Each structure stands twice: as structure tokens, then as C-alpha cells.
Amino acid sequence: MSLVVTPGWYMTLAALLFAIGALGILIRRNALVMFMCIELMLNAVNLTFVAAGRALGSLDGQMAVFFVLVVAAAEVVVGLAIIVAIFRRRQSASVDELSEMAG
Amino acid sequence: MVELIVFALMAGASLTGGVTVIRARNPVYSAMGLLATLFAIAVLYVLQLAHFVAAVQVIVYAGAVMTLFLFVIMLIGVDKEENTAETIPHQRRLALAVGLIAAGLGIALVARGRFSWVPLVVTPAGAAQTNGTVQALAEPMFTDWVLAFEATALLLTIAAAGAIALASTRKPILSRVPPGGETGPGS
Amino acid sequence: MIAPPEINWLAILPLLILGLGAAAVLLVDVQWKPLPSRLNLLAVVILGLAALGTGAQGWWLSRREAGEVAGSPLPFGGMVVVDRYAIFAGLLLIAVAALGVGAGARFFESLGRRAAEGLALLLLSTSGFILLASTTQMVMMFLGLEIGSISLYVLAGFSRQEARSEEAAIKYFLLGSFASAIFVYGVALVFAGTGSLDLLEHRTLLDREIILRPAVLLIGLGLVVVGLAFKVTAAPFHAWAPDVYQGAPAGTVGFMAALAKVGGFAALARVLVTGFESYVGTWGTVVAGLAVLSMLLGSFLAVVQSDLRRLLAYSGVAHAGFILTGVVAGSSGVGSIWFYLAVYAIQLVGAYAVVAAVSGAASAGSPLSSYAGLARRQPLLARALTILLLGMAGIPLTSGFIAKFGVFQDAFRAGFGWLVVVAMVASVVSFFIYLRVIVAMYMQEPEGTEALLVSRPLRVVLVAAIAVTLVLGLFPIPLLRLTAISLPL
Amino acid sequence: MTSLLWLVIALPLASATFLHFFGRRIGEPRAGYLATLAVAGSFALGLGAGRPFFSGDGQATIVKIWEWMPAIGAELVITWDPLSVLMTLIITGVGALIHLYAIGYMHGDERFSRFFVYLNLFVASMLTLVLAGNFAMLFMGWELVGLCSYLLVSFWFTKPVAAAAGKKAFIVNRIGDLGFLIALMLIFGAFHTLSFEGIFERAADVLSSGMATAIGLLILIGAAGKSAQIPLYVWLPDAMEGPTPVSALIHAATMVTAGVYVIARSAPIFELSPVAGPVVATVGAATALWAATIALAQKDIKRVLAYSTISQLGYMFLAVGAAGHIAGLFHLMTHAFFKALLFLGAGSVIHAMADEQNMDRMGGLRKRMPVTATTMAIGTIAIAGIPPLAGFWSKDEILGVAFARGGWFSVLWIVGLVTALLTAFYMTRQFVLVFMGEPRWELEVHPHESPRVMTFPLVVLAVLSVIGGFINTPFRTALEHFLEPSFEGVNLAHPPEGWLMFAILAGLSVAAGLAGAAAAFFAYNRPADLWRRFEEAFGPLWSLWRNGYRVDDIYGATVVKPGLRLAEEAAFSFDLPVIDGAVNGAGRLVRTVASRARAMQPGLVRSYGVLFAAGTVAVLAWLVLRGA
Amino acid sequence: MLTALIVMPAVAALIVALIPRRRAELFLPIGVTVSMAPLALAGYLFIEFTAGEPGFQLVERTMLYAPWGFSWYLGVDGISLPLVILTALLVPISLAASVAITHRLKEFVMYTLLLEAGLIGVFLALDLLLFFVFFEAILIPMYFIIGIWGGERRIYAAVKFFLYTAFGSALMMAAIIALAVLTGRETGTPSFSYTDLLDLSMNQSTSRWLFAAFALAFAIKVPMFPLHTWLPDAHVEAPTAGSVLLAAVLLKLGTYGLVRFNLGLFPQASVDFVPIMAALAVIGIIYGAIVAIVQPDLKKLVAYSSVSHLGFIVLGTFALTSGGLAGGVVQNVNHGITTGALFLLVGMIYDRRHTKQIADFGGLQKVMPAYGAVFLFTIFASIGLPGLNGFIGEFMVLIGSFPSLPVHAIIAAAGVVLAAIYLLWAYERAFTGVPEKPENQKLLDLNLREKMLLAPLVLLMLIIGLYPKVLLDRVQPSAEAVLDRIEATTDYVAPAPGRLSQVLLIGEGE
DSSP: OOOOOOHHHHHHHHHHHHHHHHHHHHHOOBHHHHHHHHHHHHHHHHHHHHHHHHHHTOTHHHHHHHHHHHHHHHHHHHHHHHHHHHHHHHSOOBGGGOOSSOO | OHHHHHHHHHHHHHHHHHHHHHHOSSHHHHHHHHHHHHHHHHHHHHHTTOHHHHHHIIIIIIIIIHHHHHHHHHHHTOOSOOOOOOOSTTHHHHHHHHHHHHHHHHHHHHHTTOOOSSOSOOOHHHHGGGOOOHHHHHHHHHTTTHHHHHHHHHHHHHHHHHHHHHHOOOOOTTOSSOTTSOOOTTO | OOOOOOOOHHHHHHHHHHHHHHHHHHHHHHHHOOOHHHHHHHHHHHHHHHHHHHHHHHHHHHHHHTTSSOOOSSHHHHTSOOSHHHHHHHHHHHHHHHHHHHHTHHHHHHHGGGHHHHHHHHHHHHHHHHHHHTOOBHHHHHHHHHHHHHHHHHHHTOOSSOHHHHHHHHHHHHHHHHHHHHHHHHHHHHHHHHSOSBHHHHHHHHHHOOOSOTHHHHHHHHHHHHHHHHHTTOTTSOTHHHHHHHHSOHHHHHHHHHHHHHHHHHHHHIIIIIITGGGHHHHHHHHHHHHHHHHHHHHHHHHTOOBHHHHHHHHHHHHHHHHHHHHTTGGGGHHHHHHHHHHHHHHHHHHHHHHHHHHOTTOSOOBGGGGTTHHHHOHHHHHHHHHHHHHHHTOTTSHHHHHHHHHHHHHHHTTOHHHHHHHHHHHHHHHHHHHHHHHHHHHSOOSOOOOOOOOHHHHHHHHHHHHHHHHHHHOOHHHHHHHHHOOOO | OGGGTHHHHHHHHHHHHHHHHHHHHHOHHHHHHHHHHHHHHHHHHHHHHHHHHHTTOOOOEEEEEEEEEGGGTEEEEEEESHHHHHHHHHHHHHHHHHHHHHHHHTTTOTTHHHHHHHHHHHHHHHHHHHHBSBHHHHHHHHHHHHHHHHHHHTSSTTSHHHHHHHHHHHHHHHHHHHHHHHHHHHHHHHHSOOBHHHHHTTHHHHOOHHHHHHHHHHHHHHHHHHTTOTTSTTHHHHGGGSOHHHHHIIIIISGGGHHHHHHHHTHHHHHTOTTHHHHHHHHHHHHHHHHHHHHHTOOBHHHHHHHHHHHHHHHHHHHHHTTOHHHHHHHHHHHHHHHHHHHHHHHHHHHHTTSOOBGGGOOOTTTTOHHHHHHHHHHHHHHHTOTTSHHHHHHHHHHHHHHHHOTHHHHHHHHHHHHHHHHHHHHHHHHHHHHSSSOOSOTTOOOOOOOHHHHHHHHHHHHHHHHGGGGEETTEEHHHHHHGGGGTTOOOOOOOOSHHHHHHHHHHHHHHHHHHHHHHHHHHSSOHHHHHHHHHHTTHHHHHHHTGGGHHHHHIIIIIHHHHHHHHIIIIIIIIIIIIHHHHHHHHHHHHHHHHHGGGOOSOHHHHHHHHHHHHHHHHHHHHHHHO | OHHHHHHHHHHHHHHHHHSOTTOHHHHHHHHHHHHHHHHHHHHHHHHHSOTTOOSOEEEEEEEEETTTTEEEEEEEOTTTHHHHHHHHHHHHHHHHTOTTOOTTHHHHHHHHHHHHHHHHHHHHBOBHHHHHHHHHHTHHHHHHHHHHHOOTTHHHHHHHHHHHHHHHHHHHHHHHHHHHHHHHHHHSSOOOBHHHHTTOOOOHHHHHHHHHHHHHHHHHHTTOTTSOTHHHHHHHHSOHHHHHHIIIIIHHHHHHHIIIIIIHHOHHHHHHHHHHHHHHHHHHHHHHHHHHHTOSBHHHHHHHHHHHHHHHHHHHHHHTSHHHHHHHHHHHHHHHHHHHHHHHHHHHHHHHHSOOBGGGOOOHHHHOHHHHHHHHHHHHHHHTOTTSHHHHHHHHHHHHHTTTOHHHHHHHHHHHHHHHHHHHHHHHHHHSSOOOSHHHHTOOOOOHHHHHHHHHHHHHHHHHHHOTHHHHHHHHHHHHHHHHHHHHHSSOOOOGGGSGGGSOOOOOOO
């Protein structure tokens, strides 16, 4: 019995990471941490892409990773800018305090 | 066997990192957890012969993105313990329930043999092509994917323009606020 | 050696014009510091050029179909597609953006030096959604989606005076990113399930083979649908919309909502129709379920709103449901979806333009009470809003009716009669929403008496939106014919 | 002549139309004369067109006016046969006299010409009723006379009583009409037409006896409404609030006899039913006695006559119910003469007494108003059934018919006889109280004889009341011969044959009449305190009679009040809270649900996230469960 | 020509729109004048129309959008003709009756004219989609007419009116779509054309569902018990012109639709639904009348009387006999005329006294004799006095319904009595006696304008009452055609005297 690490293992790991990231968004109220969770999710996506590409014998998976990465980077820039702007006004990064609009 | 061991280690590291991200009370620790995950994933990339991707992962993510994160954490000074006790009623319970249902769904699928990560049959010839060297990736990058590559230019423009627009402290010309009404840092 | 890529300029002409145009706006601002109103004009000119570019694509396409010119409609290795679907989407998005500039003219003017960034973001967002609508490649879609969305996150937080604007931005951003991550994870799973990122290849594959264990593919598809459903504010992924549309600067909300909706639906319909129509039996009911939820939730919740922008946002949720009713019809519903989107998007811009005029362009919040007696204070605005709301309600003789009728008919034909019945009930509930606003404007006494100014750009926007509502309501046939042929490749 | 028959109806109608628009302009007496002339014209036309029938060689004719409602077989057609000739002549003849009288009576009323508009309209409607060639048109006339009655009863609408009385008359009539309407439905369902010929000629083939009974009884309901029979007579006494000529014309001579006419007209149907006829007769006899007892105790001069009318109509019902149609119609005619006379006489008295109607405050008027007194006396004798005046002959024929039928009808005969006694009593009482004894009126009243225009009709009617009976005596049955063609194929009942029987029966009824008259004369022809004591001797019975057995109160408590309560409950306890409540409740439900649903939108990103995640999982679950 | 009938009022509205706002005194006169044009055309239509023909006449048909099967398809038959003319007649009248409106008069005139265009369109449209467009489009002007110029609770009433009727039509729209889809499946080309849909074959449950959807829409419009509560509110709050048009024409959409679409398109289902529809109709007749008795407000009273009267129409329609159907159609017109007149009259007194409460009046006959006379005349027309129009319809309905629905017809006949009670009692309270309230003592009688407005209606009440042939010659063949179709497509057979040919027309003169 030999355990071969199939792409499925990677993808399962990725799924777990994705789930952790998603859970983080639901339970953390610090915008920065939530943001990190999104990065975590995007990384899980990337891992899936690479593993699937490898399993399928396609380089497209790895190509996709670059673009997800760029998007992640752009998001970070904008997201952090928003957080900074909010912090300037409120001295807090907690999203729970942002519920002026509801209903 | 080596792959198995490395995978096991890195999987453990990445999951630990992930859990740290969502468990740590101090955002700095969260960032560190994320960093660990990123590195572990980079190793997993290498394990799957995605060398260039691994390199980019380390450079862009660990290098640039995480730095930015830490910079902002320091800038706005949230590098301290925070209260992670839940304040929204039922939030955790609901989140847990959703997670359990999702997990149950996945387990049910797998248990009934209705699940395969890669349902299509892979030709052995194709498998060899996935050695993600710089050269192997360069060709699609500049032929088929060239438009996507160019499109990232738009994205980065947005990032730049957006960051400036959001974070700049320039004042509007036609302020609707009467003089003296606004007490910002500039006055 | 890597062969130099073949560049098909025509296929990316609109994107190019918009991208370069955005850069141009920024550079002109840095260099000459013109008045913001001039920048508005410049943006409109750029959008006009982009429209011309899209028109050129259409001209090329028609010649190609006539056999006069050769050339692939799928240049850049299939990364973009030049088809009627994309061209219609492009024209519609450009029109929405142009009207958006008009509706937001006062807002951009009030921004001063930041106007350039705002306008650039508007142009870039437009280009992103055009890209989203004119590609069959899912990573490109992701890019388009992000280009479009990230600009909107920024625009949502553009107002300096309003704390709500920032709240809107962070809500939009966090949930939007969450949705994007879900979307792209879906793309990855679809890739895992099919070995391809291209919808056309998916179609060929699924036509050819039966996938024995399609769970991963279906999960991927589901995640993609969820990601796009978020953009089009379909319930239960709508929650952000009321908050964002209430908090974002009034001048931006119209095109913000309309662009995302048009782009999102263009992509959603393309994914489901082009790529996975053979699974329609599987996703049909799911989409129908989302439609029901959206229609009911949207119209019910709109009933109890006291802020016009929230009200419009919830009604937008309901409208997303109505359009989804057309989506379940598969490829036969595409024409109706386009008609609906075209009409609704422009009505939406028009309606928010009125909100901007009444509540102030940079404001966050527009309580219904401030619309009391609007007919007295500014009859033009009241009349315009009334017509637009009636159009949204789908009263006959407005284009909204034709739109609704079209999607309902398609859904019925596809065997979703029950969905149509639910939709009709929901649309009656939604009548109440619009009536409330009309009651306030016409049948109540105004609070203040100060007259409201209607600027020239606003007037243009309103006239255009009214024309779309009434002229197309009376003579819908040309647009019906056009949308009926605006099919994806 | 028959081609001009439509003019019979058209003349009064045209006059009414003309007076409606120009009556005020042409002024007081002229409007009245025009109206009278129009009715007289109709009379002349009727006489002319009816001539062939008098000589016995007339042919029943149907004259079509125009198409009306072909889908239900209803046209506007005139039936011209002896029955309609008779009715036309009574209506226009008596009508013309009453018109003439009204010129004097209504003198000085500010709506003088309007009165004649209504009066003319009434004559036209009544003629429509009796000339109709089918039930639909008959019903039209039937309802239109009801309308005119309403208009004329509440002519003095500023008096709330008058207005209420008019409304009551119309509504009670409508209740009867409901029965009639249902009868028409049954007829249409059975015969596929409403036309008389189509019905009566085939009645024997088409109708089962059960059906005939049903139709007959429903017609009876209608007739009871119009002809003020039990239980629907309550409107007629109140209708006395109208001007007296109205009471004379509508509530004595013509309209109220419509029920009799309809039953006579429908004789072929009644004949097929073993039950309907006797029921009609019983209702008639009961009404006759019932109303007569009430009439005994009335103080109001017109109310006496009103109850008397009801009672006399009861006689007619008794007759037509017993299949003595000709006897019934004969009494209809004579009654038209003497009751019109009595009403007009009463009107003359009221006129003279400055609108005083209470007989307590009359007395001794004989000297002041000799013409009125004389004619009234003739009327009283006629109605009391004293030979040889008209009432005797017709009443006697009815009683004879009842007697001849035997069986249950014998009981009715006895009732009729008792009623005859009571009739003589109350009429004599009235005459004595009004015209004899000492004056009991106030000093400021100066009674005087009425003008010529009023007394002339009195005289004419008095003459008719005297001689009218000779048209159909056991010795000379002219009317019977005349009418018989209208009852072709109908088994008519006749009084017993032979001199002896006639003598015995006549003797009995004359004895009853004389006894009643004598009793009343002796009871009342003495000072007021004495006859008051006489009345008091009857104790509560008298007050019961005076109050008409309190039927109005009973109806009020059992029908009107519960009806109103039902309406109020329906409107305010059911319609508003329940039905409309459900509608508004649906709206509220939407709001409530929506308000609850708002909890989903607490404005917190993370709550939205949970919703988002839950939605995603749901979508995935659904997809996977369906597709994999 | 039919197109012109629809377009003309719209153009008229446009003409009014072009009058400058400061010339407020011109709005009404010009509005009335331009609204005469459709009336003239409608009169011409009446002449052009060939009496005795059952089918659609003056048909205009242009395919607008073939993929949907949507066409501009107009035609008129004996069922729609009287309603078109009624509409064209009542609009000028109700406009001319609106002198009390001073506020935003221009819009008022425009909305009324647009309403007219929609109403005429509804009656002429033979394409179901087109029909629906008009059916729904008229809600808007009516909504504004109630909501802007109405009484105190106008907003509540307007919204209720709009939502209630929109709810009904929503399901009808689903049914219309279903019909088109079904024809598309059957013939390959979808079509909304009435005449095409007649040939559609449906299974039982489909046709029942579709019938129910149409019936619900029309039952709300009629309104039939228990869907009637919007009507009293709408009437009470609406301005005079609104009430007049609402009662006289808008409600007829429901009964018209029942005949045209329910009976026409779903013959079998119509036969199946007779028990329900007839029962509701009869309940409506009695219930509406009973509730009307105690209404304190004149308009509310008339509104409930409408519920009662329209029950007769529905009863006649679902009696499925010639007399009942024709009677129903005739009653459509009659109710329009009489109730229109009643609302005009109530409006006139409201203009003078600013109240509609019966208790506030009393003795009006004395101070306003002409007004009282016309009122009474109209009341009697409404009660169904023979010789006036109301009788023709009611009597034909009752007699015509009896062969097929004897029990219903008998119960319904009681409505005739109740009508007399509630109307005459109201008249008694408001008009008779002595005017005691000082504000009632100085009221002015009808002026010339008001008399002119009422004259045509009064005249029509008489003409139709005495010579209904003008109507029946046109209505009867079309009604019989509807019945023919039901008999041809189902195994329903009209009961013995249920058809004109079976009725014995004895009584020809010699």
C-alpha cells in the first residue's frame, strides 16, 4: 500500500483553506483580518488551479494563478485604502460599528 | 513518499496558518499566520512542479502584499489584542451551522461515491506538460493569454487611481460644507 | 521561440479607447487642471468614441456574416469574442456610463480635483464590464468582473463628507471580494471538472460527452452563479445593495447599479447559456429559486423602506428576480433579458439621477419625506420619476411592460409557468412600492418650498430615460428585433 | 279604428309630456282641462274602437306597436278584446271625471300642472296594463302604475308622512311584484313566450296542475300587492296621504283593481289548478271581512273608505277566485263608480272643511253641502248593497257565485254576507257622522259646497252608481254576453239559476245590508257622547280595529326592524371588518412579513456574510442533489 | 376608423397639453370640445355598424411582432359597440361636469382623455396582449384621477383600487401568456389574436386554470362578491368624473371580459364554472343590495348598488341563454347610463353642499325641484322600472336566466325589491320633507349646463327602455354567436327557451 499524493489531496486541502477563510469572514470583525481571510480564500483558489492543471495536464491552471494574484494585489491596495480612510474618521477597523444603514 | 511527507507537513502548516488567521486576537499574529500559509502553499506549488508560480507567490504575496498588510496594521495602530467575543447574536451558531451543512454535503457526496475532484480522464502525455518553468509559462502568457496580461494594466490603473482618490486628503473645490463647518486635520 | 501574438485591434477597440481614455482623463487633469465640467465632457466624448468602436465591431461582424470579410470572431486565442451579444452589451454599458456621467455631473463637479479619478474609474469600470460581457474565457471574465467592480468599490466611498459613503465602500468591498473569491473558486472547480476555462469548449465537451460524476463541475458552476448573482443583487446575495446604494454618493449610484447589473447578467446568461445549457435541467430550478426569492424578498422589503434609494435598491433585487425569470428560459430567453436590461438599466440611471437632483449629488440617504410634494417643487423631476417608476413597475405602454412580458413569456415557454405566476404576484406587490413614491410626490404637501435646479446634463439624462420608457413602450418593435438577434456565439 | 288604438295610450301620455314641459306656462285651469280632454279623448277612442263588441260581432284583435324584447318573446302589443275594452272604458271614463274634479280640488296648489302630469301618466300606464298583449308589457304597466301611485301619494312630499306613505306603497307593491316576476319566469320557462295567445291557448297542453298552481299562487302574490289584499294591504290606508282625487282614481277605481284584472286575464291558468282559485277566493273573503272590521272603527273619513276599498277588493278576489270572473269584473266596474263617488265626495268634504279629515270634528254637513251629501248618500246606499243601486247587483252576483260553488265556498259566502252587514254599518256610520247630527267643527271653519267642476263629476258618478247595476242583472246579462268572448274556454261560475234562489239570496244580503245600515243609523244618529259610549262598549276590540289590528306595528317588529338590523350587521359587522378587513389584512400581512424580514438586514457586514454563505450552500446543495 | 377612435382621445389629450398653463380657463371648454370628436366618430361607427351581423366588423389587423404573434388587431361587434359608444358619450359629459375642479385642471382633463383612449382600446382590442395593455394602462389615469382630485382618503382609495385591480390582472397576464404559448406549441406560431385562440384545443385542467385566472381579473373589476370592497372606497373618494367613468365604463370591463374572453375562449370551463359564478352573482345581487340599504353616504350607496346590479349582468352571462346573455350586455349599457347619471347627480349636489351624507340633506325636492325630478327619474331607471332602460336588462336577465338557472333567477329577483328599498329610502331621507337645515334652504336648482349634461342620459334611459331594438338588433346576434360557439364546442345545450329561435314570437299584428 503506497500512498500517492493525488491532485485531489491538494484540492481537498485547498477546499479546507477556502472554508477556513470563509469562516473567518463570518466570525472576525476586524476589517483587516477579514481581508486577510479573503487572501486566504484566493490562495486556496490558486492551489486548486495548480492542482487541477496538473491533474489535467494543462498549464492553464498555472496561468490563471497569475491573474488571480494580480487581482488579489489590486484588491489589497484598494481595500487597504478604504480601511485607512475609515480608520481616519472612526479610529476603528471594526466592521461591526458600521451599521448606520440597515433594514 | 517524499511528496507525501512534504505534503503532510505543508498541509499542516497551511491549515495551522489559516486557523491562526481567524483565531489570533492580535492582527499581527493573523498576518503571521497568513504568511505561514502563503509559504506553505508556495512549497506545495513546487511540489506540483509549478516553479514559477511558487516564485511569484513568494515574491508578490509574501513580499509585497504581506508587507502592505503589516504596514497598514502598524499605520493605523491596531497591532494589539482585540476582543474577539461575538457580539452579533447567533452569528457563530449560524456560521457553524452553514459550515456543518456544507461539510455534511461534501461528506455525503464522497461517501456515496458521487464525487471525484477530476472527473475527466487525463492523458499521460498531457501530464508531462505541466512543468511550470518560466519558459513553459512564457509562451501562453505572451500568445493566448496576452490580452489577459494587458487587461491587468487596467486593474493596476484602478488600484492606483483608487488608492489616491480614497486616501488622498485633497479637499474638494466646491465643498458643500460651509466654511468653518468642517474640522478636519487640514484646518 | 515564442511567436509574437497576433493583435486584432478591432476586437479590443472599445476596451482600448476606454482604458486609454481613462489614462487621458487622469493626464489631462494633471497637465491642464481643467474645470471638472470639461472633464465630464471629455469622458462623454471618450464614451462616444468607444461606442463608435463598438459600432465598428458590429459593422465588421455584419460584413463577416455576409461573407465580405474573413476573420475569427474569437481573436486573442479566444480570450475575447466579437459577437452580437458582446456588441449589444458594450453599447448598452457605454450608454449607461454616458448617462451616468450626465446624472453624476454635479457630483463630479463637486469633487474638484478628484473628479478626474472619479471619471477615470467610471471609464475603467465600464471597460471592465464590457470585457466581462465579451469573453467566453472564465479567467478573463474574472478579470473583467474585478476591473469593473473594484472601480465601483472606490466610487462608492468617494464622498468625503459622508461617513455613510465609507461604510458603503467597505461593505461593498468586503462582500464583493468575498463574492469574487467564490466566483473564482467556482472557475477553478469548473476548470477541474472540465479541463477547460473556455465556455465554448465546455459546450463542445458537454455536448460530446456525459460526465459521470459532475459534482465538482456543478459545485463550480454553482459558485460561479453565486458570484454573479451577487453582482446582479439577486437574493439572498443582495444584502449589500441597499446599504451601498443608500450610502454611496447619489450621483454615482445610478450607473453603479446599472453597470453591475448589465455586466453581471451578461456574464451570467453567457455562462449558463453558452457553456452549460445542456445542464439547464439542473440549474434551471436553482435559478428559478433565486428568481422567486429575489422577486418576493425585493418587493416585500421595498414596501417598508423609508429611503428612496433603499427602496430602489430593493426593487432592483426584485428586478433581478424578474430578469432571472428570463434566464431560466435558456438561450431562448436571451433576447428578452437584453430588452429588460436595456430598459431597466436606463430607467435606473434616470431614477437615481432624480434622486441625485433632489437629495444632493454627494449625499448619502434620501428619505421619502423629502419627495413629498415634489410635483409642486419641481414638476419636471416629479414627472420624470413617475414615468420611470411606472416603467419599472411594468405598466403597459411603458417599455417596462414589454420587458416584463418578454421574460415572463420566455419563462412560460420554457415550462416555468408557476414562476410566472409568482412573478406576477410579486410585481403587484412592487406596484405598491412605486405607488408610494408617486403618492408622496403628487398627493402630499411639500416640506420645503425651495425650487430645485435641473442642470442641463440632468435634463438630457431624464429625457433619454423617459424616451426609453415611453417611446419604447409604445414602439418596442425595433428594440425587440435588435435584442432578439443579440445572441451569444 | 283598431289601428288607432295606440292613441288610447298615447293621448294621455302626450298630454303628460306636454304638461311636463309647458304645464306651468299654460297656467292653472287650462292644464287641468287639457289633461281631462286627453283622457276623455281616450275614452272616446275606446268607445269607438270597442263598438263592434257591444253589438256582439267584435273580433279580438292584437295590434303590434313595436318590437321590444324579442329574446324573451315580449313585444309592445295591444290586445283588444271585450275585457280590455271594459277596463279601458272604466279607466278613461272614471278617470276623465276624476280629472275634471281635480281641477277644482287642486285649485291653488303650486304644483297644479305637475299633478295632472302624473295623473295623465297614470292613466296611460293603467291603459298599458290593461291593453297589454303579453305579460311583459302588462308588467310594464303594472310597475308604471306603481310608480304613478308613488308619485301621487307622495305628491305633497314636504309632509314626511306622505313621502313615507308613497315609499311604503311602492315597496310593498314591489314585494308583490316579486311574486309576479317569478310567475313570469315560470310562465316563460313553460311556454317559451310571454305572449297571451301563446300562453292561454296552450295552457291546458303545457301546464301540469302543480305548475298551474305555482304560477297562480305567484300571480296571487303580485295581485295581493297591487290590490291590497292580505297580507300586503298595509300600504293602502297610508296611501290616503295623497290628494283625494288620487285616492279616488288610483286607490279605488282603477289601479287597485289591476290584481283582479290580472287574475281574470289569467283565468285559463287558474282553471288548471284545483288549489289556486280557492286560495284566491279565501284570501279575498278573509281580506273583505278583516278590512271591514277595521273600517268600523276608523275616524278618518278617507281611511274608512280605504279599508272599505280593501274589503270590496276582497269581494272581487272572492269572485275571480271562485271562477266568477264576470261577477268580479262587474263588481270592479260598479265599485269604480260608487267608490270613486265616495272618495270624491269625501274629498269635497275635506275641501270644504279646510283639510279636516277627522269625522269627530264633522257632522251636520248635510245642510251646508247638499249636492255632496246627496251624492254621498247614493254612494253609501250603493255600496251597502241596497237594491236597485249598482252595488247590490254586483255584490249579489258575487255572493251568488260563491254560494253556487258550494263546499268551502259556502263558508266564504257566509263571510261575504257578514261583510255586507259590516259594510252597510260602517258606511252608514260614516254618512251619519259626517252629514247628520250636530256640527262638531271649530268656529273658524266655514264649510261650503264645492264648485261646479267638482260637483259635476259627483253627480255623474252618482247617476252611474244608480244605474250601473242594470248592465248585468239576473234578468239581463248584457255584461256577461259582452265579456264572454274573453273567457272562451274558461269554465265560468255563475250564480244559482232561477228566481227563487235569486230571491232568497238577494233577500239575505239585502237584509244584512239593511240591518247594518239601520244599526249604524240608530247608533250614531244621536249626540256625540252617546255614540262614543257605544264605541267604548266594545272595549279593547274597538281600539284594535281602530288601529288596524296593529298590523303595521307587527310588520315593523317582525320584518322592518330585523331587516334593518340584518343590513346593518351585513354592512358594518361583516362587509367592513371581515371582507374589507381581509383585503386590508392582506396588505398588512405584507407589511408585517416585510418588517420581520428586515431583521435580515441589520446593516452588519458579517450578518450579510452568513446570509451569503447560507445561500451559497443552499445553491450548491440544490445543484448537487439534482445533478449528481 | 377603429384606430382613429383610440388615437383621437390621445391626440385630444395632446392638444390639451399644448394649452399654456396660464390659460386655465380654456382647459375645460377645449377638453370638452375635443372630446366631442371621438363621440362623433363613435356615432358614425354606430351608423356604419351593420346590425344583425354576429361577427366582428370593421376589423383592422396588422402584425406588429411576429415572434410573439402580437398584432394590432381591432374589431367591433354587438357586444363591444354599445360600450364604445357609451364611453365616448360619457367622457365629454363627465368632463363638462367637472367645473368644481380648479386645481391642476389641465392634468385632470388630460388624464380623463387618456382614460378614454384606454377604455375604447380595451373594448376594441382583439389581440389579447393589446387588450391587456389597454386594460392595465387605464389604471394609471384613473389612479391619478382618484388620487389627486379625490376626497379625504383619496390616497388609500387610489392605492387600493390600483393594487386590487392590478392583482387580478396580474394573473390574467400569466394566463394570456399561457394561451399564446399553447397556440405556439400547437400551431408553431404563437399568437395573441382572439380569433386564433378560439381554435386552441386545451385539456380540461388547463382551460379551467386559465378560465379561473381570467375570471378572477374580471371578477375584481366587476366587482363580484367578495372582491368588491375596493369599489365603495374608490367611488366615495373619486371626483365626480372619476366616479362616473368608473361606474359607467370601468366596471364594464369586467363583465365585457367575462363574455368576450371567458365564454369565448373557454367554453367548456365556462359551462363547468357556471355554478360558482352564478352563485357569486346572486350573492352579490342580494348582498350588495342589503348592504346598500344602510349606507350613510350617497356615493357608497350607489357603489353598493353597483355591486348588486352588476350581479345581474354576471348572472345573465353565466345563464348561457340568449336572453340572459343579451340582457347582460344590455344591462352593461343601462347600468352605465343610470349609474353614470346618479354619480353625476351626486356630484352636482356635492359641488353645492360639499357633503354626500344623506343625513345632511332633507327636503331637497322643495328647493331643487328639477334636480329632484331627474334624481327620482334616474332612481327609477336604476330600480328597473319598466319603460326605462334598467328594466330591459334586468327583466331579460331574469327571464332569460330562468330556464337554465331557475333558483338563482328567483333569488336574484328579490334584488329588485331591495333596490326599491334602498334607493327610495335614500330619496325619502334626502329629498322629501321640509328643508330644515339652513344650508339646504338656499341651494340653487340645476343650471342650464347641468341640464344639458343630464339630458342625453335621461333621453337614453327612455329610448332604451321603450325601444331597446336599437341595441338588441346589434347585441342579440353577437350574444347568440357566443352561445353557438359554446354549444358547438361542448356538449352543453341551452335549455329549451334559451335561444331566440325557440322563443315563440306570437303577437304579430294583423
